[in-house]
Amino acid sequence: MAKTILESFKKLKANLEITGLQHSTVSTRQQNVRKVIENELDVLDSFLTGSYSRHTMIAPLSEADIDIFVILNPSYYEEDGQVNLLDRVKRVLLKTYTKTPKISRNGQAVTITFANFVVDVVPAFNRKDGGFLIPNSIKKEWISTNPKTHVEIMSNENDKHDGNLIPIVKMIKGWNKNINHAYVSFYLELLAINIFTNVTISDYSSGLRYFFDKGREVIKYKVKDPVEYGGQINGLDNVSTIEEAVSRFETAYMRDRLSPPFIH
Secondary structure (H helix, E strand, O other), X not given: OHXXXXXXXXXXXXXXXXXXXXXXXXXXXXXXXXXXXXXXXXXXXXXXXXXXXXXXXXXXXXXXEEEEEEEEOHHHOOOOOHHHHHHHHHHHHHXXXXXXXXXXXXXXXXXXXXXXXXXXXXXXXXXXXXXXXXXXXXOOEXXXXXXXXXXHHHHHHHHHOOOOHHHHHHHHHHHHHHOOOOEOHHHHHHXXXXXOOOOOOOOHHHHHHHHHHHHHHHOOOOEEOOOOOOOEEOOEOOOOOHHHHHHHHHHXXXXXXXXXXXXX
């Protein structure tokens, strides 16, 4: 029986991975998008970020988004220019991707909806005291962040857990997808890092049970962005109350045995 559970989790782990061919497609596509922007704007640097770079993105690729960070010359910066900046990037992309189904301004990014996956282009500026500033076109403000730090933290924490943290995080995100994305994905990643600090992940089944056990309490609270100048991250997405958020964790924890059919 234990062998069956072990093999089932191994299969789940494999099912959450995107394929080598998909990785190749992502690589080519993101390089092309970056070249388009670099040909039109004064770009200081650009790089991949988000769950793809943190290795926490889950299949299917068609439901995922690839984040590209583009650091621009400060001459483009305007104190109240969040909307204008995103619209400028959108116009640049529309010149090349004329037949792409949809290119739209989306909060903090310009979203390119390709046939097989989505690319989010996030324009940014170097921040005076380190990190970057990105636009929030909804709240008309600049957000301080550093996605490179997020990648480094996830990598370091995964190493501390002998490579077992990222698979657990992916399974948690698979569960979240299964319950209609009740929680913000990045929040769950940070929550997992915090919950598993100084804890040994002996196997995926007990690790998930431990996460849901401790999560019943900590899901009530925001999580501090590990970047020192970052803010508090709210975990609720498609749940409206703390009580409902706790209930989802209670349901997950109270099952006698966590198994792949429950998560995926």
